[in-house]
Amino acid sequence: MAARNIFYAQSGGVTAVINASACGVIETARRHRRRLGKVYAGRDGIIGALTEDLIDTSRESAAAIRALRHTPSGAFGSCRHKLAGLEQDRAAYERLVEVFRAHDIGHFFYNGGGDSADTCLKVAQLSRALGYPLQAIHIPKTVDNDLPLTDNCPGYGSVAKFIAVSAREASFDVASMARTSTRVFILEVMGRHAGWIAAAGGLAADERHNIPLVILFPEIAFDREKFLAAVRRKVRKFGYVSVVVSEGARYADGTFLAAAGGKDAFGHTQLGGAAPLVAQLVKENLNYKTHHAIADYLQRAARHIASKTDVEQAYAVGKAAVEFAVAGKNAVMPAIRRTNHKPYRWRITEAPLQRIANREKKMPRNFITRDGYHITGRCRAYLEPLIQGEDYPPYKNGMPDYVRLKNVAVRKKLKRGFAP
């Protein structure tokens, strides 16, 4: 069989380690030159495929590709562009096949979360229907950690480490100040649908670091009075408390805390998010001085404190995608299987896309303590392995030396353009 090219695209919110997956794909493909052609990346994700804007990764040096492993963000650009079902978006799917055909692409690698897995599956189905041979392989990535059939999602472990480390550090800070100043520190973290990232804040405390925490999960309806009582209790006992609040924290009726502030005097929607709201509640009802941080992109871009385990897994799923391609597989995803908790052992397995697309893995209720404000030992046993090890990037002149690729475009072959 002639060597056919690989199309690789990054999708959705980027992470500290999605480029490590890209590195795994490209380095492994380069070792299979007889079986595989070039790796073409989509510029800005799937948009690049639709607009025939492909990047020729063979133009990048081995050193540049190696540096992807320690560079956060999406080196080829990502996008938030969801393809709908085959019925509604048939033109887009057909366009993909048209572009793939023009560039002799035999392997479609989509590096993303649940929505991308769904797109990947549909591409596999359509190519079969159209008689165009294509192996569609999904490479897992999401800080939300909500893909099924895999122990965890690459990207999550590094966010978890950043949040756990930051919550510990800031808790040390507020503990120092509590006598005369701040008593309640609030850290807002990502996770609109699930509390996986908020849960990582629970790792700030352990048997040697007795840190009072209150975690607000999206899974647990926010109860104002109960929350205030919990904060008061911790402050009375420890002098201070750290609150980790998910951006997805919500009231029983589903309203986000972040949206609860209403309009300001000018009719604008209330600024800020969940953390400022929690800060205001605490100040007005308990009269404690507060400080709040919003981690936002810092958390998912923090390659400087990435989890070594996460980096290794991100690389491994990229590498496995290529090996699956060589082995002739289709409509699958390399998944991580945990074979032992402590010491953590894992290996890559194969998961069928049908069983991944459109299924979210939620936090199990038994990962959250009965009072709803902390993680259980079971959750800790799950989480701890994911933040093991540090994988520091190289530094130059005091700053992490991240790579920017040349991203040379492949010459277009199609006459027709396409507006995605």
Add this chain to the structure above:
Amino acid sequence: MAARNIFYAQSGGVTAVINASACGVIETARRHRRRLGKVYAGRDGIIGALTEDLIDTSRESAAAIRALRHTPSGAFGSCRHKLAGLEQDRAAYERLVEVFRAHDIGHFFYNGGGDSADTCLKVAQLSRALGYPLQAIHIPKTVDNDLPLTDNCPGYGSVAKFIAVSAREASFDVASMARTSTRVFILEVMGRHAGWIAAAGGLAADERHNIPLVILFPEIAFDREKFLAAVRRKVRKFGYVSVVVSEGARYADGTFLAAAGGKDAFGHTQLGGAAPLVAQLVKENLNYKTHHAIADYLQRAARHIASKTDVEQAYAVGKAAVEFAVAGKNAVMPAIRRTNHKPYRWRITEAPLQRIANREKKMPRNFITRDGYHITGRCRAYLEPLIQGEDYPPYKNGMPDYVRLKNVAVRKKLKRGFAP
């Protein structure tokens, strides 16, 4: 001369490296046992001295003291408690001398910023007036970097490194997303009076990392239209922009951006700070999608990415304070003198407290570009040395292993209490 004890207190907002100064004090004092007595630390800063709540650091192991070097926050507690002038607060100053006399304290080490330097000077003056022999030595510390006579202030270099690294990482992130999603990322940093911390955001860009930035300094009056034009220009050219906004950014009339939102529908003061306001301005006027982060305590607690230079200087000023004490000095501060830019060379010199108390070192205008939105080459030459080197803490189970001291109290000797 009999060996007299040292009183050491941490003051004001804590930093990632103030404990490195404590480590320098205690380790060096332990090497001068014939000349110096014990090191007693104030529990919660100067409050501990006023209430005779002293911590006996001789009860801590050498390993625990060594671990202070890599532990953020104030290990003995800090406080925001400013003593006023000798006239207004005479009772407090006399109480300090009373406590020092009771515990044979011959050396008063105050580890803080400008206000603490002022207190330190007054303690020196009063002890002289009361005929109580005491050497008052101020140890510089402040993330605000606003003390005069010293090249920089320990604590600042590590905040600068965290902000520079985070701004670079988040800029890589938004660059990946800009095609279909976020175009403007906003990072709010500390610095109510001066733009030193915001300036560090400028280091995110360098000749190898061409990152579009707009920095909002407190020193430059905020001009809404000019700012929006600058953002629009960068987005048109690069596709995205990162805005670093100081919490102290203000309009020409002195109003803080953070305070400009007014009241919300319930009559509460607007939540959030400068970053949400900037985000709203950009959204409403330019219709770009934004994301914003508020670094808050994360920036000054981020020992995990501390500047090695900063850690070394923090330790050095603590060590020098003890050496000054042994040399019989009084009313002085160990200052850092830069002897060469590149490679950076520095040594510790002696600065008289009279010339430090109540003087703020502002950002020179020639450190800010003419348009007011970036740092100049001169500023870069000043800043870069301060973030050189990484000084990673040890990790255990994936988390930084920070020390909590035993903090055993010294038995009280005074009958009378004191309400600070």
